[in-house]
Amino acid sequence: MAAIGTVVATPDSPSLENIEFIIDKNAQPQIERGQFVTIPKNKNQVVLGIITSIKKYNAYYETIDSSIHEISSRNYEAIFPIKEWENTLANAKPLGEINFTNERITRLKFPVSPGSKIYVASSSIVSKFLGLDKNGIYWGDLSSNNVKIRVSLSRLLRKHLAILAISGAGKSYAASILLEELHKTGSISVLVIDPHGEYSSMVPTNVENTNTKVIRGSFISIGIPELSAWEISEFIPEISVVQTRVLDNIISNIRKKNRNHYGLQDIIQIIDTSEKINVRTKEALIGWLYSLQRTHLFSTETSPNLSELFQPGKIVILDLSEITNLRSRSIIVLHFLSRLYYQRTRGEIPPSLFVIEEAHQFCPQGSRSISKRIIETIAREGRKFYASLCLISQRPVNLSVTALSQCNTNLILRIRNPYDQDFIGKTSEGIDRSTLKMIPDLEIGEALLVGEGINYPTFFRIRSRTFYNKVTSPDLETMADKYKEAWSVKRNTS
Amino acid sequence: MRSLNPNLSDLPPHLYNLIYDNQMFTQLFPQDISGLTIGGVDGGYASRLFIGFDIFAFRAVAVFSTYTPEGIQKTTYYPTKTPPLEIAVSDVGLSLMDFENMGTIRRAITELQIASQVLEQSNKKLDILLLDGSPVIRKPLTKSRKILNYYQTYLSILSRLVLLARKQGIKMAWIVKDSRLNLFTKFLGQIIPFIVEEMSDILSLDYRRIIKRSRDMDLFYYLLEPNVRSMAYHRQFSISKQFNQEFTLYAYYLKTAPFDIPIRVELFQSIHRDQTDLTKEINFISEAILPVSQYNKNYGIPAPIVEADARAKIKKTEIDALFQLIRIRHPTPDLWFYRRKRAPWKF
Numbered sequence: 001m002a003a004i005g006t007v008v009a010t011p012d013s014p015s016l017e018n019i020e021f022i023i024d025k026n027a028q029p030q031i032e033r034g035q036f037v038t039i040p041k042n043k044n045q046v047v048l049g050i051i052t053s054i055k056k057y058n059a060y061y062e063t064i065d066s067s068i069h070e071i072s073s074r075n076y077e078a079i080f081p082i083k084e085w086e087n088t089l090a091n092a093k094p095l096g097e098i099n100f101t102n103e104r105i106t107r108l109k110f111p112v113s114p115g116s117k118i119y120v121a122s123s124s125i126v127s128k129f130l131g132l133d134k135n136g137i138y139w140g141d142l143s144s145n146n147v148k149i150r151v152s153l154s155r156l157l158r159k160h161l162a163i164l165a166i167s168g169a170g171k172s173y174a175a176s177i178l179l180e181e182l183h184k185t186g187s188i189s190v191l192v193i194d195p196h197g198e199y200s201s202m203v204p205t206n207v208e209n210t211n212t213k214v215i216r217g218s219f220i221s222i223g224i225p226e227l228s229a230w231e232i233s234e235f236i237p238e239i240s241v242v243q244t245r246v247l248d249n250i251i252s253n254i255r256k257k258n259r260n261h262y263g264l265q266d267i268i269q270i271i272d273t274s275e276k277i278n279v280r281t282k283e284a285l286i287g288w289l290y291s292l293q294r295t296h297l298f299s300t301e302t303s304p305n306l307s308e309l310f311q312p313g314k315i316v317i318l319d320l321s322e323i324t325n326l327r328s329r330s331i332i333v334l335h336f337l338s339r340l341y342y343q344r345t346r347g348e349i350p351p352s353l354f355v356i357e358e359a360h361q362f363c364p365q366g367s368r369s370i371s372k373r374i375i376e377t378i379a380r381e382g383r384k385f386y387a388s389l390c391l392i393s394q395r396p397v398n399l400s401v402t403a404l405s406q407c408n409t410n411l412i413l414r415i416r417n418p419y420d421q422d423f424i425g426k427t428s429e430g431i432d433r434s435t436l437k438m439i440p441d442l443e444i445g446e447a448l449l450v451g452e453g454i455n456y457p458t459f460f461r462i463r464s465r466t467f468y469n470k471v472t473s474p475d476l477e478t479m480a481d482k483y484k485e486a487w488s489v490k491r492n493t494s
Numbered sequence: 495m496r497s498l499n500p501n502l503s504d505l506p507p508h509l510y511n512l513i514y515d516n517q518m519f520t521q522l523f524p525q526d527i528s529g530l531t532i533g534g535v536d537g538g539y540a541s542r543l544f545i546g547f548d549i550f551a552f553r554a555v556a557v558f559s560t561y562t563p564e565g566i567q568k569t570t571y572y573p574t575k576t577p578p579l580e581i582a583v584s585d586v587g588l589s590l591m592d593f594e595n596m597g598t599i600r601r602a603i604t605e606l607q608i609a610s611q612v613l614e615q616s617n618k619k620l621d622i623l624l625l626d627g628s629p630v631i632r633k634p635l636t637k638s639r640k641i642l643n644y645y646q647t648y649l650s651i652l653s654r655l656v657l658l659a660r661k662q663g664i665k666m667a668w669i670v671k672d673s674r675l676n677l678f679t680k681f682l683g684q685i686i687p688f689i690v691e692e693m694s695d696i697l698s699l700d701y702r703r704i705i706k707r708s709r710d711m712d713l714f715y716y717l718l719e720p721n722v723r724s725m726a727y728h729r730q731f732s733i734s735k736q737f738n739q740e741f742t743l744y745a746y747y748l749k750t751a752p753f754d755i756p757i758r759v760e761l762f763q764s765i766h767r768d769q770t771d772l773t774k775e776i777n778f779i780s781e782a783i784l785p786v787s788q789y790n791k792n793y794g795i796p797a798p799i800v801e802a803d804a805r806a807k808i809k810k811t812e813i814d815a816l817f818q819l820i821r822i823r824h825p826t827p828d829l830w831f832y833r834r835k836r837a838p839w840k841f
């Protein structure tokens with residue numbers, strides 16, 4: 001393999017922190033920021049580095065003063081061999097020294113020499129350095145080093161995952177790749193909370209796909225007989241302990257009468273007719289229960305039976321797009337997560353992953369949400385029970401710090417908001433300034449993986465979807481046309 | 495200045511013989527250089543006095559570009575784009591004066607060697623070769639045999655180079671950026687009485703005072719306009735012996751950029767050539783220099799010289815690295831260091 005450049009001597013390079021090198025003209029097309037490079041030290045040792053910046057330099061334009069504006073550039077370049085002296089310089093940050101004899105990676109103790117040749121790091125060196133797993137989740141490619149980013153499933157998920165980026169950067173797409181891989185592995189069960197119905201459209205419609213199940217919001221119901229008073233009270237943030245106890249009494253009474261087929265309406269009736277409950281409690285309880293009833297989520301039976309669906313390798317998508325009320329959504333999230341998590345702690349369902357889109361809605365920082373407690377609980381304790389979270393959000397700042405800080409692996413796509421960038425710099429360990437600076441420049445499909453899942457923050461390109469349908473949302477004009485069409489049809493028929 | 499262009503052909507012979515033009519100013523027209531290959535040679539030099547020995551570092555580069563109507567078609571560097579430094583050590587402690595002479599002469603030798611090598615390589619098709627500085631180096635006032643030997647070497651390389659260029663039909667000219675001579679002012683002082691009528695404008699000033707205090711550059715900065723050159727003047731140089739008196743050196747001033755001082759051009763010519771032939775050649779070279787020197791109204795050094803200078807220049811980082819290396823190998827304090835920086839106080 002040919003060298004791509006030569007280390008130059010500058011006041012601050014080569015040092016333990018920085019290696020500046022001049023890139024060979026022929027090698028330029030294959031050089032990229034974020035690429036791993038090696039500098040051989042001797043037969044058994046190479047220094048590994050990562051390209052942090054690339055710049056062009058031409059001394060001819062170094063001391064440009066105002067007078068240059070009088071020169072027509074054609075003239076200037078016609079007379080001087082300016083192009084001969086355009087150089088491309090790059091900076092690489094040394095990451096460590098790799099010893100081939102003992103296969104060890106150690107910290108760099110002494111800088112490389114000026115004049116050293118620099119090479120593109122081989123895929124095996126990079127894979128080893130990053131701690132990739134050849135049987136892991138194939139999430140994308142680091143094409144400049146010809147490396148497939150295959151991340152150990154266990155390292156990626158055990159300590160939770162967060163996917164963070166601005167809207168449209170490709171969070172859902174990246175998550176769908178993860179689902180594709182989990183589907184292939186078929187080992188764990190996955191629940192996807194899908195508020196916008198994005199995932200249901202990714203599921204193949206033409207194939208008999210028994211492993212992915214989409215449940216539409218309108219088909220979801222929560223069986224009141226399955227809920228204790230304490231569980232119901234979680235849906236009512238304002239309820240007091242005394243009031244819950246009253247509710248508990250009533251439910252116990254219903255159950256004592258051997259009734260296991262009752263709904264909210266039945267409870268309301270009993271409260272209404274009870275003479276033991278004081279008027280204020282009565283009014284409050286009835287009001288709250290009515291408000292629950294108005295969500296149309298509750299019934300005498302729970303449907304679907306998620307624990308039955310939750311088999312190894314199954315992916316269950318809760319499509320909440322038909323449910324517009326945030327409270328109703330949170331109730332669903334709370335109910336199903338609590339149930340599944342409880343069952344997981346008892347080993348009744350396989351190791352699980354809970355993918356939560358719009359996580360900042362279900363687990364907000366600073367404000368209340370019905371589903372916040374369960375998500376924070378899984379974030380804190382889930383690891384012990386092999387219950388993992390994948391939190392997806394476009395507003396990390398608004399996402400519960402408790403939950404986010406437990407997500408030890410972050411997949412970061414493009415983020416432009418400086419507050420969010422700042423926040424990520426603070427919460428994600430191991431992201432340095434130069435890495436952080438690259439985040440706003442990421443293109444759709446480019447991602448930074450950092451944390452527990454990988455040994456070193458790595459930029460890579462999310463691979464293309466193979467299994468799930470390609471979804472492309474139609475553009476605004478198409479939607480407007482569709483609307484007009486539908487409208488005119490309606491008018492003509494009426 | 496055309497309105498004020500004295501005819502020199504009527505000067506008395508002892509003055510007329512010093513020059514090679516019939517008029518003081520010649521209007522030139524930048525020529526179309528497409529198809530021409532024009533080269534530049536320059537050298538860089540750094541030195542340091544150590545205790546017990548002195549170190550010199552040299553480098554010379556030749557650069558030649560072939561022009562097309564669209565601009566540069568191809569640029570070649572000799573020996574390479576960035577040649578390594580040539581290091582010389584002299585182990586006798588030289589006097590400060592000799593140390594400087596040594597540096598100057600050896601640097602000049604390095605440059606001429608590169609130029610010779612370029613000319614010898616027949617594949618390097620060259621039309622015009624520009625060299626930085628003046629070929630004139632005065633014989634050093636020294637008793638050091640070594641330095642005198644180097645001086646002789648310089649003269650013989652120079653004469654061989656001039657002959658070689660002529661044999662190959664390559665036109666060679668030296669470009670002096672900051673002339674400090676006063677040949678022309680002296681000459682002008684001598685000829686003014688003969689051209690009074692035409693120079694009446696100048697004479698309305700106290701010309702003697704002005705001329706006596708001026709250097710050529712000051713004078714021609716005012717007298718020349720862009721694309722105008724002065725008459726060529728015969729320059730005394732003891733090298734004529736080496737050529738069996740066959741070549742002599744001429745110098746003239748050429749204004750390239752409107753707000754820059756003129757450059758001084760020096761070239762060797764056979765004394766056997768007739769004057770119109772010589773004038774033609776001078777004009778040809780000048781008119782080729784003009785288009786490669788006109789890129790900025792405040793700066794008018796020919797591009798090949800600028801480029802060669804940039805490549806030959808020894809950068810501070812290079813010198814530091816080099817002398818650092820020497821200091822590690824020979825742990826003696828170097829003299830500059832000794833004198834200036836080791837002082838136990840700091841002002």
Ligand SMILES: Nc1ncnc2c1ncn2[C@@H]1O[C@H](COP(=O)(O)OP(=O)(O)OP(=O)(O)O)[C@@H](O)[C@H]1O
Pocket residue numbers: 165166167168169170171172173174394444445446461462463464471472473
């Ligand atoms: N790796 C990728 N390769 C090709 N196309 C991609 C990739 N990632 C995303 N896209 C496309 O970009 C668009 C937006 O992606 P996606 O819906 O995943 O973004 P998002 O971050 O989830 O946005 P939102 O916050 O609005 O949910 C989609 O049309 C998707 O097909």
Ligand SMILES: [Mg+2]
Pocket residue numbers: 171172173198
């Ligand atoms: Mg999305």
